[in-house]
Amino acid sequence: MSSSEQLEEFMNGLIRRNPGEPEFHQAVHEVAQHILPFIQANPKYEKAQILQRLTEPDRIVSFRVCWEDDEGSVRTQRGYRVQHSNAIGPYKGGIRFHDNVTQSILKFLAFEQTFKNSLTGLPMGGGKGGSDFNPKGKSDREIMRFCQSFMTELCRHIGPFTDVPAGDIGVGGREISYMFGQYKRIRNEFTGVLTGKGLAFGGSEIRVEATGYGVVYFMEDMLAQKGEKLEGKVCAVSGSGNVAQYAVEKLLALGAKVITMSDSSGAIHDPDGITTEKLAFIKHLKEVKRGRISEYCDEYPNARYLDGKRPWGVPCDLAFPCATQNEISGEDATLLVQNGCKGVSEGANMPSTKEAIDTFQKARIMFAPSKAANAGGVAVSGLEMTQNSMRLSWSREELNQRLRAIMGDIHRKCVQYGKSDDGHVDYLKGANIAGFVKVADAMLAYGVI
CATH class of the missing domain: 3.40.50.720 (NAD(P)-binding Rossmann-like Domain)
Incomplete structure (x- = not known):
C-alpha cells in the first residue's frame, strides 16, 4: 500500500469514528501525513498502534456551567476539558472562552498541544479546555461568577500533578485569577494548579x-x-x-x-x-x-x-x-x-x-507550524510550574534566556527530522516527527495501557 493510500485509509477511519469534527480531522491529517511513513520505517510504533492511540484522547469531560447575570437571570453554558495525553507529564494546555468553542476545536487544540509540549523538552502532557461562554460585553462581576462556577466543576478533574490549565482566547489574567481563587477556596490548598497567574501569587515574568x-x-x-x-x-x-x-x-x-x-x-x-x-x-x-x-x-x-x-x-x-x-x-x-x-x-x-x-x-518557503513556532507560551508556563514547585521566582532576564534556549532547541529538533539531502528543511515534517518520537517512546515503555 502506498503512503497516500495508507493516509487515506487512516483518515477515513478517523473521520468515521469522529464525525462532524473538521478541525480535529485537519489537525490529525497535518500530523499523520508525516508520521505514517516514519512509522513504516520504524515498525515498533506500528505494532503498538501508537498513532491510533494518540488520535483518541485519554478522556473528555463535559459539564454544565450555571451562573447568574447582572439582571438576575440564570444562564447555562457548556464546559469541557479534553485530557489528551499524559505520557510525558501532567496534562497541560489552555482554557478558551468563546462562543465558537466546540468539542472538535478543543480536540484539535489538545492533540496539537501534546506535540507542542513534547517539543519544548519539558515534562508536560497535552490537554485543552474551555466553554462557549463569551466574555465580551460582560461585566467583571458576571465574568467572576462564571469563572467561579466553571472552576467549581473543573476542580474535580485538575491538580498540580494531574492537569495544569492555562489561559487562551478569552481567558487572560483576570479570568485565571478568578478561577485560581475559586480553586484555592474549594480545595484549601495553594498549589501551582493554573499557570498565567499574577506575579503576586505565583505567576511568572514574561509569561x-x-x-x-x-x-x-x-x-x-x-x-x-x-x-x-x-x-x-x-x-x-x-x-x-x-x-x-x-x-x-x-x-x-x-x-x-x-x-x-x-x-x-x-x-x-x-x-x-x-x-x-x-x-x-x-x-x-x-x-x-x-x-x-x-x-x-x-x-x-x-x-x-x-x-x-x-x-x-x-x-x-x-x-x-x-x-x-x-x-x-x-x-x-x-x-x-x-x-x-x-x-x-x-x-x-x-x-x-x-x-x-x-x-x-x-x-519551498520557510514555514514554521504553530506546534513549533508558538511553543514559547507553554514553555514559560512549564517554567512557571517549575518555579511554583520550587517556591522561587526567576528574573525576566533568566526566563528570557531559558525561553530563547528552548526555542533554539525546538528549531534544532525540527532541522534534525526535517532536513532533506538538498539542504531544504521541511519544518512541518520535522516538528511532527520530533514531537511524536518522545511521546511514542514513553508510550512504548508503559506497555499497553
Whole structure:
C-alpha cells in the first residue's frame, strides 16, 4: 500500500469514528501525513498502534456551567476539558472562552498541544479546555461568577500533578485569577494548579510576552539557517492581542519593519512602519479602550484601513499569522508567495488551512507550524510550574534566556527530522516527527495501557 493510500485509509477511519469534527480531522491529517511513513520505517510504533492511540484522547469531560447575570437571570453554558495525553507529564494546555468553542476545536487544540509540549523538552502532557461562554460585553462581576462556577466543576478533574490549565482566547489574567481563587477556596490548598497567574501569587515574568517572542525567535533561527537576519525584513502580522503585540515588539527590537496588524473587523497597513510609539497606541487601544484596530488610522492618517480583510495581500518578506485558526486560505497563501514572502511563522494555533500549507511547501518557503513556532507560551508556563514547585521566582532576564534556549532547541529538533539531502528543511515534517518520537517512546515503555 502506498503512503497516500495508507493516509487515506487512516483518515477515513478517523473521520468515521469522529464525525462532524473538521478541525480535529485537519489537525490529525497535518500530523499523520508525516508520521505514517516514519512509522513504516520504524515498525515498533506500528505494532503498538501508537498513532491510533494518540488520535483518541485519554478522556473528555463535559459539564454544565450555571451562573447568574447582572439582571438576575440564570444562564447555562457548556464546559469541557479534553485530557489528551499524559505520557510525558501532567496534562497541560489552555482554557478558551468563546462562543465558537466546540468539542472538535478543543480536540484539535489538545492533540496539537501534546506535540507542542513534547517539543519544548519539558515534562508536560497535552490537554485543552474551555466553554462557549463569551466574555465580551460582560461585566467583571458576571465574568467572576462564571469563572467561579466553571472552576467549581473543573476542580474535580485538575491538580498540580494531574492537569495544569492555562489561559487562551478569552481567558487572560483576570479570568485565571478568578478561577485560581475559586480553586484555592474549594480545595484549601495553594498549589501551582493554573499557570498565567499574577506575579503576586505565583505567576511568572514574561509569561504574557512569551508566545509572541517565541514566534519571532523561531523565525530568527530559520533565517540564520539560511545565513540571513531579521534586520531590515518587512513583516506582515495579523491580530492585535497579546501574541501579535509582543511579536511586533520583538520584531522591532531585532530591527525588522512591521507594516500590518488586524482584528476581527479588518486590518491596517502602515507603509511607514509600526513603531514602538505606534505599538503603545495599539496596546492602549486594545487593552484599555477595548477599541477597534480601525481607530489606528484616525491617529496615523498615512495608514490605510482594509475593512473586513486580512493583511495577506500586502507585500512582505515575512508573515506572522497571530490571530486565529484557518486565517490564511489557499488564495491568501498564493498572494503571499506571489508578493515575495520568504517565510511564515505561525503565532496562532493552526492559522493556515491545508491548502495554504500545501502552497507554502510547494513554493519551498520557510514555514514554521504553530506546534513549533508558538511553543514559547507553554514553555514559560512549564517554567512557571517549575518555579511554583520550587517556591522561587526567576528574573525576566533568566526566563528570557531559558525561553530563547528552548526555542533554539525546538528549531534544532525540527532541522534534525526535517532536513532533506538538498539542504531544504521541511519544518512541518520535522516538528511532527520530533514531537511524536518522545511521546511514542514513553508510550512504548508503559506497555499497553
